[in-house]
Amino acid sequence: MVDVVVFVLAGAAILCSAAGVVVAGNPVHSALSLVATLFGVAVLFVAQDAHFLAAVQIIVYAGAIVVLFLFVIMLLGVDKVESLETDPIAGQRPAAAVVGVVLLGASLLTLMLTGRDNHSPGIATGVHSVTGPLPDSPSGNLRTLARSLFTDYLYAFEITSILLVIAVVGAVVLARRTRKDEEVPQ
């Protein structure tokens, strides 16, 4: 019963704040809504016994990424409220609405179809515990995760470093200032 309540509350929070990200005129509000969403997701991680991930979610996402967003908002002063009454691209918004509904419908349909066809209960038809079973206790979560990360996913783990190098180099390159007089006439 508790999990139902948790799910409903967290789910509602996630959906509401996610909607907030989309509809908030001020990007700062959007960013804050994003934080709320991330928290909600973290709660659901906990509800599914992914305690460590929940922590990382909060620290990395809410703590680092959203801060970065806010930082850029402040840096560039793009915190001006966007008028959301109309969309300059004709038909974009209704199309988005239709597309959203259909996309959601398709996703849910997928789940339902899978549930229908699947003889075993549940949707995930896959083979169980291929990489390794989840730990029984929350305390085992970190250890299991770490072992998997450094064995089965060692390669993936190592190559994320390349990603980070690129991010750094990219940021440096793009943030470089240029003299105005060198502007290329278009």
Next chain:
Amino acid sequence: MLDLVWLIPTLPLAGFLVLVLGGRVLGEPRAGWLATLCCGGSFLITALVFFGLVDRGAADRHFEQTLWTWLPSGSLHVEFGFLVDPLSITMALFITGIGTLIHLYSIGYMHGDPKFSKFFLYLNLFAASMLLLVLGNNMLLTFLGWEGVGACSYFLISFWFSKEANASAGKKAFVTNRIGDWGFMIAMFLTFQATGTLQYGGEHGILEQAHTLAPVTATAIAALLFVGACGKSAQLPLYVWLPDAMAGPTPVSALIHAATMVTSGIYLMTRVNPLLAQGYDWLPNTIAWVGVATAFLAATIAVAQNDIKKILAYSTVSQLGYMFLAIGSGAYVAAVFHMVTHAFFKALLFLGSGSVIHGMHEEQDIRRMGGLRKYMPITAVTFIIGWLAIAGIPPFAGFWSKDDILLAALNKNPALWAFGFVTALLTAFYMSRQVFLVFFGEERFRDAGADLPADEAHAQAHDEAQAEAHDGAQDGAHDGAGALAHAHGVEPHESGWHMTVPLVVLAALAVLGGGLNLPFTDSSKLLERWLEPVLESAGRSTETHFSVDGSVQTGLAIGTALLCALAISLAWTIYLRRKGADAEKIELDLFAHAWHYDEGITAFAGGPGRAGFEGVAALDRNVVDGAVNGVGSLVRWTSSKLRLAQTGYVRSYALGIVVGAIVLLGLFLGKAA
């Protein structure tokens, strides 16, 4: 001696080649003499071959000479070879004979023309082609000659090409002939399919196989060949080119458009007479009716013509109609007989008219002549002989041959005879009209142009195109001559010996030509006996079994001659005694306009015909090519519309991605569901 046959066409051909390469170097008059010698040499060889043939027995008068294999392809095997038999050698004889005379005549006639040597070059080529036509031992070689003479005719009609009308006339002749040639070609295809060969003679030749053919096949082949003959020999409905062909120099009219080329249709039909015999009866009937209709129609038209050559042209058409009447009636001998006599007197008439034109400084309108006998006596006398011959006055050549034809027609169908008979009267009448207006009566050429009746103005206008053509004879340098003649009048003069000698010779032949086939006794029917080997294979006897007895025949002949004389006197009354006062009662507008037939065709070709062609061309531009360009435009249009989706807005692109994802999801789920 028969082995020399290859030399017959080769000599004029050699002359042609020499003139092509060195004609200009030779110049006038050597080029003309060379050509004449070549033609004359050819005549001599023909004569030698003729005697060689005569030497052989009547049953053995068939000789073939193969030079090389021309067209070997599968079961089709066509040789380049010659066939010498009484028919072909008869043709060759009068072709080379008259040809030589006309070559000679032309030396005088073409005097001073800047393209003197070129004229003889064409004449020699024509002679060679014509000889190939008659001597060829297969249909394809005949066809080669057939088209060759057509091409030469084209060259010569448009010889003075500076005038558009001449050029048009040449083209018209060629194209109209081609319509006939279409029939000829189909006939060859059918022949090949039916018999497996195109050779005339020999064991497996067409003529041998003819009687084994199904009647329908034989009829089809013969009918198609007749289509070809209609083109070449200017029969209805294809005769229209011949009157226009008078645009060529007069010797050409004499040689090609009177004596030789136009008779090749007769030759062809005679050559394939076994096919006609094997076929259904409706075909000879049709041929006879076409012939007589042409004869009658052309005669009526000739009545109302004022151009001296045009009268003769229609007369030629009319006489050719007679020959087809003979063919259709099964009287091949009569046809050939008339062909020969006609060659004599019509060549004579044309050459005479050429002499007149020459003497009148390119005047061709008979209304501006008159009384010329005083100025050009030799021309006048010979012309008058020709006139009497064609008018069917005994004992001139025309009387005998025409009489043979009328008898055959009567035998076939009295109605045919009736038309033929009326035509004979008309012939006598219009020829008399011409002779009287040209050589007798008052001299109208001094104040020419002034006294043309006003109501004839439009007729004049109609003739303008043609008249211009003749006015402009002798190339651009002479252009003004005709007009000058109108203004100041001319002093007619007799032509030189080059021109008069052929006239005299031909006049003699026109007088004596009837002797070839006199109807009195079997032995006097020289031509009939001579041609017998060619015709007996027809399966029908050449001995025409007349349904009327001899005395009736004689009576009819005499009656016809008398009535012809009456027609002459009628012409005398109208044109000499009453000076053409009531002429318009006979020279109907309908006749002057050639029954509006040619005009109708011209109007059709220039109107709906041309519009149709334009329509197809427009179809090609707009629909066929339009479809191609349309595809291009469609792609371009699609592109320009599709690129609107490429808005530049990143959100639209994202929308596209989502839509794409949804579509793929939908497709996959559709599979799952």
Next chain:
Amino acid sequence: MLGIVAQLAPDLLRLPPVEWKAIVPVLVLVGGALLLLLVAALSRQKPARSVYALWTVLVAGGAVISEVVLWEEVTDSARGPFTAMAGAVGADGFSVFVGVVICLSVALAALLADGYLRRESMEGPELYVLMMLSGAGGLIMASANDLIVLFLGLEILSIAVYVLAAMHLRRATSQEAGMKYFVLGAFSSAFFLYGIALIYGATGTTNLTKIATGVASAGAPLGAEFRPDALLGGTPALLLAGFALLVVGFGFKVAAAPFHTWAPDVYQGSPTPTVAFMASGVKVAGFAGMLRVFYATFGGYRSDWQPYLYALAVATLIVGSVLAVVQTDVKRMLAYSSISHAGFILLGVQAGTANGVAGSLFYLATYTFMVAGSFGVVTVVARRGDNRTSLHEYNGLAKREPVLAFVFTVFLLAQAGVPLTAGFFAKFYVLRAAIDAGYWHLAVVAMLSAVVAAFLYLRIVVAMYMTDSDPDAVTERRLRVPYGARLALAVAFGATLVFGFLPGPLADSTQDAVVTVVARAR
């Protein structure tokens, strides 16, 4: 550090054996990039700029050499393909072949970039660093034997290219291109990732070998043609939806319609040498992933995904060729042409046969040269500012620059598929595969679209040879073709012709490089 941990607590962490051989090419590229970055950052006086390009070419060459060494092993019948790094890397002929092509693409783009950077007064070795790292991402994708590794490789490849696209800071269009590419790339990545999640749910793993060989609930392998639905009846919707979303991701990377919309804008706006890399290297990597996942891993589900790749191929062919018709910017034209080429390559992919894979690989390899050469010419003609790319700039080029025009013509005709160029054989091989698999109708569509596309190439030829120069172009200074670009063009030109006359060796290697399920751990 991990090693230390592993030594200290062997039972806590048992590190998988590291098969260096399999990852050396990646390491060479990454190491080369990092070395360059360090040297450039630390050295006092900047080395001559050409050194950067030279270094990049050397590094790429080194990677190629290491790939060739690997090739000897994986194509050896006695040894054959193997997995490495706990099954995350699959070293087979396919990964090697694709890796070589990507390295070539890096080298060619670097050669073009050399003169370009100097002309545009752009600094720094970062471009080369990013290119090498991006190339490393491509290599990772090619050898990925795990969907997550594949995804990471894709991101490494893409994120570097986003930066490359936006790098010309003085061209507004460059940033626009970067922004568009980034937003859409990240967007499509999310779809792709979602797809991975669904497949994970459907199969229980992200490891391709395991997916392919299958693990029954009892734990016994079912063999290469494992299909869960064989037990359950019907392919699970989850898996199918996963396919669909993966197609979205791959389709975006290879610029297949309707996920192509970014390509024209990005190609037009990005620095031209970068575009050369984008059109070759990125596309190659995208197709490599696609082949690995669909052909090798989900080969048993061929009948499920083939129809949709078919539809994708048709749409791509048509959009690419038709939309090119009205373009007036050469870079944009070539962008559309690259879309239509993607359609042709899809022909081979969707055939779902070994011939198809080989054909696609042949196409990718030769297309790399053609497109790098084409954009090389565009780079040169664009002059300083990189914005003289409109078609009329090419008017009368044959008069002014006969050699350049001729070389460009060869590239264009090759792309049009004129025989005796590599482009013809490329088309020939994929067509043959499609026809062999019974898709002759698709082959007809492809050839017809090639006709439409030919119009675009011919238009450029018309401009160069059959149109007079613009008046001001005549008075301008002659074009300078930098040595790097010369070399790149010469190599591309040579390859285009050589493979056009003698495609045999290359085609034979593509046969050896047909992707398989790599199951053997070394």
Next chain:
Amino acid sequence: MSAAPSLLAAIRVTEIWYLGLGAMLFTIGAVGVLVRRNPLVMFMCIELMLNAVNLTFVTFARSLDDVGGQVVVFFVLVVAAAEVVVGLGILVALLRRRPGATADDVAELKG
């Protein structure tokens, strides 16, 4: 009184709840990208989508009793971080030249 709790107790939160929620979140993110003009907000929406995927992974990990799904989330986080860094870098470069530009304003390249 006891009926409601027992009813509630009868309801089990199964994986489909989570998966459905993930799908909704994903859709909201996707729609957000389509309707927002501020590039920053668009990035945020993409983050929403990635989160939805993370949620899905974690859910599958639990139903499959497999740790792999959870590990993947790590990598997704890294990727998200790297993406944001580069994306914001591009945005900075762009907006520095054209302050206040929205995604729609950057549409010079088209056709």
Next chain:
Amino acid sequence: METMQHLSPHTPLLTLLVVVPFVGALILGLVPSRRSELHKPIAVIFSVVAFALSVAVLVQFERTSGDFQLVDSHSWISSLGISWTMGIDGISLFLVVLNGLLFPIAILATDPHHDQKAYYAWLLVLEAGCMGVFCALDLFVFFVMFEIVLVPMYFLIGQWGHGNRTYAALKFFLYTMFGSAFMLVALIATAVLHQKAAGGALTFDLRDIAANLAVGKDTARWLFLGFAVAFAVKVPVFPLHTWLPDAHTEAPTAGSVILAGIMLKLGTYGLLRFGIFLFPEAAAHYAPLMVTLGVIGILYGAVVATMQKDLKRLVAYSSVAHLGFIVLGLFALTTQGIQGGVLQMVNHGISTGALFLLVGMIYERRHTREIAKLKGLQKPAPILAGVFMLVMLSSIGLPGLNGFLGEFLILIGSFLTRRWWTVAAAAGVILAALYLLWAYQRVFHGEPDEDNADMADMRWTEGLVMAPLLVLIVFLGLYPKPMLERIEPTVDKLMAHVQAEADIQPPKVGITTSATPAAEGN
């Protein structure tokens, strides 16, 4: 000739035929542009050498054999079973010789006004390609050659053509490529299906495939259509002909000569070799269609030609009509029809080639091809007019000149199997006279106006160049036996093949072979 006899039978004459002009083009490419005095001599030398080689081929040809001769085969792409196989038989022999003859003439007869080097180089490439088409016995090599000729011709039209040249060049290229698109698919399908059905290795060898084409009847019909479309465009068969007038009209004189003289024959040759020979049953099945299109082409081409205002366009449409005859002949499927078709291919090449040369001479003097602006040219230029007349009469099909015999054989052959079509087709003979004579009248007859009065007559050099064609026009009209007897064995063999495969009876000819005359069914 002596030396030719001494050529060893192993000399790869046919390969040399292709290689020599190509090498010439390469050498020309290496000669500097400013050494313009060298360009034409080099081109002439190589084309004359090629001609000499083609004469050597003629001499070495074994007259009585219907097999492929002088076969010369080298493996090219072994994995696909593609080999460089060259060989000729009676069908291709004279086309090769004609090709060898027309190129030196075209090169000698005209001078480009700019870019000499490229002009001659393209012409030589074109010659190599055309030689390749006629000699290739490998489907693939044939296609390569068939397609490669587009490029030089495209440049010849586009760079040295007249007014609307780029449009014409584009149209020519794209239209032909459109056709080839189908052929390529059909060609690959043929090889692939043949392999599948017959087993063994993939092969593109024409002889192997034709010997036992192991595909189903319906499949073969589709394949035939694929090939036929390509050839129909090239021929061109109504309604796919509209590229031709544009291309012919806008091409430079040499281009028009080669287009009409040689390149249209690629289509008819293809129809014969890769249509009828390869798919006899399908050819017989579609013969009514092809024959109908041929007949429509004859009449339609003639009618449209009549209304043309441009002299070159008129000649171009006359080609549509003439090629209609060839199509009719080929698909009559009789010995005479096919033999006539082959003969007519050569004859049309000679006479239309000559006609285009003459039109080119007029254009060079008067700078217009508009019929309305030309008048009375016979007066200032009687020799030109005479030569024109001769060539024109050959084109009209005057017996005694070469044009007639081909047409006659075609018609007599087609009459055996397609009577009513032939009756209609023969009417084309009338129309041919109409449009050509009318054109001649408008151009050469009449009184020249001042623009035309001073036109120069033919120079002796021009006459010398024309002379071989004129001699051939007359010679082949009177003595075609040397040609026919070399063509016949091959055609007999082909007919036997067709009759066996398509299960048709040879047409009955003559009374002796049939109890009831064929005409009975009339």
